[in-house]
Amino acid sequence: MLDNVAVSVKDLHVSIDKKEILKGISIDFPRHAVTAIIGPSGSGKTMLLRSINRLIELLPNVKVSGKIWVRIENKFHEAYVLDPHYLRRKVGYVFQKPNPFPHLSILKNMTIGPMLNGIAKGKESLERLAEEKLREAGLWDEVKERLNDAAWRLSGGQQQRLCIARALALEPEIILFDEPTTGLDLYNTKRIEELMVRLKEKYTIIAVTHSVDQAGRIADFIAFIYNGKLIEFGSTASVLKSPTNELTELFITGKVLDGVKV
Amino acid sequence: MNLKKLRDTLYTSLAYLSLLLLIIPLTWIFFECIMKGGYYIVSRPVEFFMDIGRPPGVEGGGIGHAIQGSLYMLGLALLVGVPVGVFAGIYLAERKNSPIAKAARFMSDILVEFPTILVGIVTYIFLVSKVTGILATGPAAFAASFALALIMIPIVARSVETAFLTIPNEIREGAYALGLLDRQTIFRILLPAVRAGVVTAILIGLAKIAGESAPIIVSNGVSNFWFSRWTEPAASMPVLIYVYGLSPFKEWQTQAWAASLLLLLLIMGVGFLARRFTKKLWAGA
Amino acid sequence: MAVVRKSIFIFLGSFALFLVLILPFYFFGELYGASEFFSKFSFLDFILGQEWSLPEQKYGALQAVYGTLMTAGLALLITTPISIAAAVAMSELLPEWLSERLGIIVDMIAAIPSVVIGLWGVLSLGPFLSNTLYRFLVENLGFLPIFQAKTLTAYNKLTAALMLGYMIMPFAVSVIKENLRLVPMEIKEAAYALGLTKWEVVRITLSYIKPGIFAALMLALGRAVAEAVAVSMVIGNTCSFSVSLLEPACTLTTLIINNFAEATGTEGAALIGLGLVLFVISISIVLVSRLIYNKFFGGYMR
Numbered sequence: 095m096l097d098n099v100a101v102s103v104k105d106l107h108v109s110i111d112k113k114e115i116l117k118g119i120s121i122d123f124p125r126h127a128v129t130a131i132i133g134p135s136g137s138g139k140t141m142l143l144r145s146i147n148r149l150i151e152l153l154p155n156v157k158v159s160g161k162i163w164v165r166i167e168n169k170f171h172e173a174y175v176l177d178p179h180y181l182r183r184k185v186g187y188v189f190q191k192p193n194p195f196p197h198l199s200i201l202k203n204m205t206i207g208p209m210l211n212g213i214a215k216g217k218e219s220l221e222r223l224a225e226e227k228l229r230e231a232g233l234w235d236e237v238k239e240r241l242n243d244a245a246w247r248l249s250g251g252q253q254q255r256l257c258i259a260r261a262l263a264l265e266p267e268i269i270l271f272d273e274p275t276t277g278l279d280l281y282n283t284k285r286i287e288e289l290m291v292r293l294k295e296k297y298t299i300i301a302v303t304h305s306v307d308q309a310g311r312i313a314d315f316i317a318f319i320y321n322g323k324l325i326e327f328g329s330t331a332s333v334l335k336s337p338t339n340e341l342t343e344l345f346i347t348g349k350v351l352d353g354v355k356v
Numbered sequence: 357m358n359l360k361k362l363r364d365t366l367y368t369s370l371a372y373l374s375l376l377l378l379i380i381p382l383t384w385i386f387f388e389c390i391m392k393g394g395y396y397i398v399s400r401p402v403e404f405f406m407d408i409g410r411p412p413g414v415e416g417g418g419i420g421h422a423i424q425g426s427l428y429m430l431g432l433a434l435l436v437g438v439p440v441g442v443f444a445g446i447y448l449a450e451r452k453n454s455p456i457a458k459a460a461r462f463m464s465d466i467l468v469e470f471p472t473i474l475v476g477i478v479t480y481i482f483l484v485s486k487v488t489g490i491l492a493t494g495p496a497a498f499a500a501s502f503a504l505a506l507i508m509i510p511i512v513a514r515s516v517e518t519a520f521l522t523i524p525n526e527i528r529e530g531a532y533a534l535g536l537l538d539r540q541t542i543f544r545i546l547l548p549a550v551r552a553g554v555v556t557a558i559l560i561g562l563a564k565i566a567g568e569s570a571p572i573i574v575s576n577g578v579s580n581f582w583f584s585r586w587t588e589p590a591a592s593m594p595v596l597i598y599v600y601g602l603s604p605f606k607e608w609q610t611q612a613w614a615a616s617l618l619l620l621l622l623i624m625g626v627g628f629l630a631r632r633f634t635k636k637l638w639a640g641a
Numbered sequence: 642m643a644v645v646r647k648s649i650f651i652f653l654g655s656f657a658l659f660l661v662l663i664l665p666f667y668f669f670g671e672l673y674g675a676s677e678f679f680s681k682f683s684f685l686d687f688i689l690g691q692e693w694s695l696p697e698q699k700y701g702a703l704q705a706v707y708g709t710l711m712t713a714g715l716a717l718l719i720t721t722p723i724s725i726a727a728a729v730a731m732s733e734l735l736p737e738w739l740s741e742r743l744g745i746i747v748d749m750i751a752a753i754p755s756v757v758i759g760l761w762g763v764l765s766l767g768p769f770l771s772n773t774l775y776r777f778l779v780e781n782l783g784f785l786p787i788f789q790a791k792t793l794t795a796y797n798k799l800t801a802a803l804m805l806g807y808m809i810m811p812f813a814v815s816v817i818k819e820n821l822r823l824v825p826m827e828i829k830e831a832a833y834a835l836g837l838t839k840w841e842v843v844r845i846t847l848s849y850i851k852p853g854i855f856a857a858l859m860l861a862l863g864r865a866v867a868e869a870v871a872v873s874m875v876i877g878n879t880c881s882f883s884v885s886l887l888e889p890a891c892t893l894t895t896l897i898i899n900n901f902a903e904a905t906g907t908e909g910a911a912l913i914g915l916g917l918v919l920f921v922i923s924i925s926i927v928l929v930s931r932l933i934y935n936k937f938f939g940g941y942m943r
Contacts, residue, residue: 385761447650464660481674510660594756619757624752
């Protein structure tokens with residue numbers, strides 16, 4: 095398999111309650127790059143993302159077929175053969191709505207994953223890991239004085255960056271972002287976008303976004319999904335400047351309305 | 357990783373074990389009631405329902421007096437408790453932000469958890485004690501009925517409130533738009549709309565008081581005879597189970613199981629009816 | 642016209658006002674009933690009195706308070722793990738149709754009259770336990786003070802606590818289940834996304850509803866304290882400070898239920914005094930529980 099691929103999806107079909115959501119998607123996500131998945135709502139972008147770390151299996155009546163290979167420690171593993179807990183540890187996920195554990199302290203939010211997964215042992219090394227990852231997520235300076243505050247006391251943007259830091263604390267290799275800036279103010283949106291770009295040095299980033307502009311700002315590659323199918327995939331410049339498919343062009347110029355079939 | 361799996365399996369089995377611990381006593385109780393009590397009822401059906409108890413050592417006897425006494429007591433309790441509970445409940449729903457409604461809601465949440473034996477004591481003190489007794493100066497059936505009514509009032513009120521709150525506001529607005537008065541809106545439009553919910557509320561209250569024994573023992577005491585007067589002690593099923601169950605006589609113990617079976621079936625029947633009605637709490641759309 | 646419009650709410654409101662006044666009415670009733678006793682005996686002597694004996698006119702409430710707290714506390718200890726585990730099994734492990742049916746069974750347990758459970762305790766559970774568990778405990782763990790017994794009896798604190806524990810279980814289970822239902826899916830998803838196993842996720846879920854569980858268990862404790870008839874049938878009804886779980890005891894409610902009908906004058910008033918103590922304990926438990934629950938909803942639950 096190609097050296098510069100992090101996740102390889104082959105002929106992925108997903109159906110929920112017998113309704114087909116993804117209809118045969120094949121795509122190779124490049125390593126150490128930001129790939130944005132764009133498309134109208136209801137096109138299946140989130141389901142594609144959730145298929146990669148098998149979070150989709152939490153939904154009732156889900157059927158997944160096809161193959162997904164994930165590069166972990168420089169070897170390709172079949173995602174649906176691997177232990178799902180190990181897979182999710184190595185493939186982090188940041189949700190659309192910030193979902194820290196609201197009742198736990200900021201520090202505990204950071205340490206509970208590594209602790210239960212046995213990544214770090216002992217109070218000291220856990221706290222060191224928490225500090226390192228909070229710094230990496232650019233949240234440390236804002237929370238270092240109040241690490242024992244409950245997480246629900248943070249602002250929405252801070253909560254989302256805490257969620258990113260929490261994902262980083264598991265030392266994943268790939269991080270999936272599901273429209274992570276939805277509902278956030280411009281300041282926090284900008285900070286999270288910068289963070290994603292910065293994170294690609296160490297991790298592979300796959301981000302679902304509904305904003306073509308955001309994709310243009312952060313992504314190296316863009317995948318356009320429509321009605322459960324991959325319509326176009328290429329470098330950001332080529333997809334945005336000279337799309338080969340008419341649907342892509344309609345979407346990036348804002349002419350296909352969300353969810354309306356053409 | 358294997359250790360984790362082992363631990364998860366252990367936890368899962370413990371969780372299922374706890375379900376078993378929940379179910380076993382229930383099954384056990386039903387089994388005893390049916391095997392001992394059910395057998396007695398089937399072998400002497402007429403005597404069981406129509407006769408009163410026999411002295412210890414004498415074979416046979418029934419619980420007719422206890423059934424009759426329970427019906428009288430519960431009847432009076434419903435007569436007193438239902439209107440109060442329903443009217444208070446309507447107020448809670450229709451004036452939900454008034455200070456009285458807020459206070460009443462707070463109080464009834466406490467009352468629902470209040471020791472019922474104390475309710476019996478208070479009705480005893482005020483209704484039938486030597487000093488303040490009004491109609492009687494000793495344990496009496498009507499005191500027990502009032503205790504039961506007091507126990508059911510907060511339960512009925514909160515359930516009726518819940519039922520009324522399911523009515524969409526448009527219905528109220530529609531009624532007012534027709535120029536109806538508050539009284540007409542409440543009793544002609546809203547009450548019929550949540551009829552099923554109000555019935556459910558009454559059934560829930562009834563199920564709660566039908567099995568009560570402590571307040572009856574305290575305020576009414578024990579009787580082994582047919583109902584005579586409201587100012588005298590009357591028999592009742594829960595108290596009969598209490599007395600017969602603690603007696604050393606096999607015959608009485610068997611009848612305690614039989615009475616338990618009957619009481620269980622009645623209460624669960626009422627509960628089942630309540631469940632049926634809840635499903636169509638608010639039928640309108 | 643305005644008067645006519647309002648009058649119906651004055652009518653209905655008077656019933657709501659009555660509802661508000663019930664509890665104060667109970668309180669003054671208890672106070673009034675006990676006043677005859679407290680005019681002759683000091684409150685401190687009553688509440689700290691070590692011995693209760695009606696024939697000897699000794700009215701000390703402490704043994705009854707001890708019995709109440711011991712049996713109710715033990716019942717809570719028994720109920721807590723089982724009800725949490727059962728609630729988790731029903732809402733997190735089992736398919737919905739099965740958990741719904743189990744919910745009906747839990748409601749059925751809650752509907753069993755306490756006197757029927759008492760009957761089962763006195764005729765079935767007690768004799769069964771004394772032939773099995775209690776014999777085993779006395780013979781093998783008899784060196785522990787809590788398992789010592791002069792004579793092996795079916796009716797003691799442990800029987801009462803086991804029975805009480807079962808009586809409050811359905812309530813605890815359904816409230817905890819209700820709380821579990823309130824946990825947003827996002828919280829569980831977040832936990833799964835961290836690579837946690839089902840039970841680690843459950844652990845986080847349970848910590849999320851901890852105040853709710855605590856409030857539920859407090860109310861369950863209150864119910865155990867308030868229970869009268871069933872306890873009186875199996876506790877042996879001999880007041881003592883014995884630490885052994887296998888020795889009989891008495892509680893506030895059992896003293897009342899066993900003696901109230903025959904008691905007259907000072908005796909009756911002393912029993913009402915016990916009721917006053919029960920009143921205060923019960924109300925405090927409910928209020929503390931509500932306080933905790935409100936704080937819970939005031940915080941991250943909103």
